[in-house]
Amino acid sequence: MHHRSRHPATLVAAAALAVALAASGCTSKGDAAGSGAPASGPTQITTTTSTPPPPQPITAGEKHFIHVVRAYHRRLNRNMNSGGVLTETSVDATVTIDRACRSTLRKAGDPGRFAPVKPMVQRTCRILGISSGQLNQMVTSGQISGGVVVANDINAFNRSLNAAYKHQGNALTVLNLALAKATRIQHTFGQG
Numbered sequence: 001m002h003h004r005s006r007h008p009a010t011l012v013a014a015a016a017l018a019v020a021l022a023a024s025g026c027t028s029k030g031d032a033a034g035s036g037a038p039a040s041g042p043t044q045i046t047t048t049t050s051t052p053p054p055p056q057p058i059t060a061g062e063k064h065f066i067h068v069v070r071a072y073h074r075r076l077n078r079n080m081n082s083g084g085v086l087t088e089t090s091v092d093a094t095v096t097i098d099r100a101c102r103s104t105l106r107k108a109g110d111p112g113r114f115a116p117v118k119p120m121v122q123r124t125c126r127i128l129g130i131s132s133g134q135l136n137q138m139v140t141s142g143q144i145s146g147g148v149v150v151a152n153d154i155n156a157f158n159r160s161l162n163a164a165y166k167h168q169g170n171a172l173t174v175l176n177l178a179l180a181k182a183t184r185i186q187h188t189f190g191q192g
Contacts, residue, residue, distance in 0.1 A: 055189045062112035066182050069121055072104045073175050076128075080168055086161075088144045091135050098132035098168070101125035114185055120178035124171045131167035134160050 079097050084090060102125045111118045138144055143157045 068108035127171035134164040
């Protein structure tokens with residue numbers, strides 16, 4: 001007599017069918033009382049969807065950080081757009097504002113959820129550091145206070161001044177982008 005072996009896939013399918021029938025309450029012998037009725041009522045599948053909690057409001061520390069950065073931005077923008085005559089005093093004031101960037105950022109404290117803004121402000125400070133170095137060199141060399149006498153001095157003065165203003169413009173652009181990102185973060189947390 002030849003005995004056939006069952007294919008493994010057939011065995012798996014039969015086992016799956018038996019599990020499905022058992023789960024649905026169908027049995028070949030009925031329930032314990034022999035009535036043939038399913039042992040339990042129909043299975044109900046319920047799903048619950050939970051809504052995420054609303055985001056936490058901006059903290060006092062985060063508000064302080066962005067307030068300090070925005071105040072510095074206003075101060076820098078006001079200085080850059082003041083126009084007027086270029087004097088040693090006006091250049092010294094610009095150098096002072098440029099150099100105040102790093103200390104202002106330290107005073108701003110922990111950015112919290114504004115952390116993506118901080119590297120942009122740090123970049124602004126690095127660029128302003130270059131600008132302040134160029135402007136300070138103009139003051140200390142006497143180029144502003146009437147020391148410009150020959151054409152080479154005038155050309156060097158113009159190159160230094162243009163480079164300093166270019167760096168200030170770049171720094172202001174980076175700071176504007178940082179503040180735009182900060183505004184998006186505030187809107188994300190419902191406080192725009």
